[in-house]
Amino acid sequence: MARIAVIGAGMGAMAAAARLAVAGHRVAVYERGGSYGGAVGRLERDGFAFDTGPGLLPLPAVWRDLFVKTGKEPLEDRVALVQVDPSSAHLFADGTRAVLPNASRAGVVEALDEALGAPAGQRWGDFLVRAREAWDRTRRPLLEEPLWPNWRVLAEREPYPAVPHKRLLRTRRATTLAEVGAWELRDERLAALLEGHALAHGLDPRTAPANAAVLAYMEYAFGLWYVRGGLRELARAVHERCLARRVEFRFDSEVTRVLTADGRVTGIETADGTTAEADFVIAGVPTGVLERIAGEAVRRGEDEVPARSAAPSRLTVHLALRGARPEGTAHRTVVHAPDRAAELDALFGGGSGPCAAPTVTVLRPDDPELVPGPGFEAVTLSAVVPAGAEAGGHAESLIDVAGRAVPGLRERLLWHEVRAPAAVAAATGAAGGAVPAPALAAAGGRLLRPANTTRTRGLFTVGGWSHPGGGLPHAGMSGALVAGLVVEGPEFRGSQ
Structure with a gap:
């Protein structure tokens, strides 16, 4: 039995802690705050409740695996997991509206043809076939296996099978997501739909x-899934599983x-001067925090993926509304920016200030547990903003944009609360409230995350700032990878 100290009680850290405890180790989690879950938080006021972090769950299989492996008990026995259908509604700059079903390629093709006109659906369907090939090529090395020692192979090879594009007697293949949208989808609305998936993760x-x-x-x-009572319930269930182990x-x-x-x-030291011996230390904290508390122990060599902490943040506005949620309302509506280029310039450089009309995600869960009674609705708005950005009047811009998706929004509004990047920073410790993106191949390794192992024996990293990057599925997998590396050693090659 080894003594294991886990730094931080985020989702990836708790996933590792539960797996290691089941393996017979003595595990203690040290959390600087007063609760668990990291970015997966909750706001409660006047009978309303809101998720302050992620509001939807992709790839629930990752968390199902955790519960089976740590207790032979289905995740659905601990939380009420609901498939979101439709998966989303999209309001495009030209006023077009598309409502897309959940986990149905044929249904999405049909919906896009109906909303945008043929051959929009077919183009999107063909794109998904190519995207599946990229997924098949990268799923194991980027999600299910420890980072390869020869990670530069991932950095140099583009796994997406781009379609040849002829222009002015030249044949080119898309190397960026924007080029995929422009050359292969050939519709501004489809391009906005595609680019929105990257933007939601803070990627240009x-x-x-x-x-x-x-x-x-x-x-x-x-597909996309929702946890009844909010995603905070998933964090609660993982915490309870840890306690049970x-x-x-x-x-x-x-x-x-x-x-x-x-x-x-050899161990850790806390702010009050207390020390605790440990055979293994697992750090589930942002890059800057880890470098401050570990110093040379985590300094990366030239042959390793460099640690990168730069990433945008999120601005979130929670709305308490009078009046019930109308029947048939989509759980998630994405209101796309009228000027995508201006929005990207404002976020990633070149712009003169915050985008006045950003892409806004509107979450309207059909969940009576989030409201004080049947005559109310809890709505969450979110947009990507630069790390460290002040809320200022930007929250009002989000409410104005969301009015396109929620008729009579201003008249129904009882109150609202704003969660700026500073609040994200307070919850996670990430500078400026930066939110890490999932790891991706190619791009010279710019979007890979450092390996979970370090130059110091017994010191591992877990969570969004290490392999395989940010997002709830990736956090869960980072916990599985670290647990495997501790239990099986360097020969561990990932889940089978």
Whole structure:
């Protein structure tokens, strides 16, 4: 039985803790805040409740696997998991509206043909076939296996099978997601639909590699799910699973130093000066925090993926509305920006200020547990913003944009609360409230994350700032990978 100290109680960290406890190790989690879940938080006020982090769950199989492997108990026995259908409604700049079914390629093709006109659906369907090929090529190395020692193979090869594009006697293949949209989809609305998947993860589609197509494929192939009561219920269930496996949680206990000797971890030290011995330390904290508390122990060599912390953040506005949610309302509506180029310039450089009319995601869950009674509705708006951005009047812009999706929004509004990047930073410790994106291949390795192992024996990293990157499925897989590396050692090659 090894003594294991886990730094942080985020979702990836708790996933690792539960798996390691089942393997027979003594696990203690040190969390600087007063609760678990990291970015998966909750706001409650006047009988209303809102998720302050993710509002939908892709790839629930990752978390189903955790519950089976740590107790032979289905995830559905611990939370009420509901498939969202339709998966989303989309309002495009020209006023076109498309409502897309969940996990149905044929249904999506039909819906897009009906909304946008043929051959829009067929083009999107053909794109999904190519995206599936990219998914098949990258699923294991980017999600299910520890990062390859020869990671540059992933950095150099573009796995998306782009269609040859002829222009001015030249034949080219798309290397960025924006080029895929322009050359293969050939419809501004389809391009906006595609680029929206990258933007939702804080990626600039103009520079994101073509294989970012897998982000769209994951949704349309495996569907989107909602946890009754909000995604915070998933965090609660994972925390309870940890407790059932005798994982110790020490909240309000900030780790300030990782202790090492002779190239191996020996324990941790907390802010009050207390030290705890450990055979393994698993750090589920952002890059900057880890470098501060571990120093040379995590410094990357030239042959390793460099640690990168730059990423945009989220601005979220929670709305308490009078009046019931109309029957047939889509759980999620994406209101696309009228000027995509201006929005991308504002986010990723070149613009003169915040985008006045950004792409806004509107979540309207059909969940009586989130409202004080049948005559109310809880709505969450979110948009990608630069890390460290102040809310200012930008929250009002989100409400104005959301009015396209929620008729009479201003008249129904009881109150609203704004969650700016500073609140994300407070919950996660990430500078400026940055939110990491999932790992992607190609692009010179720019979107890969550092391996879960470090140069120091016994020190591992978990969560969105390490392999395989950000997002709830990736967090769960990072926990599985780290647990495998601790239990089986360097020969561990991932799930079978």
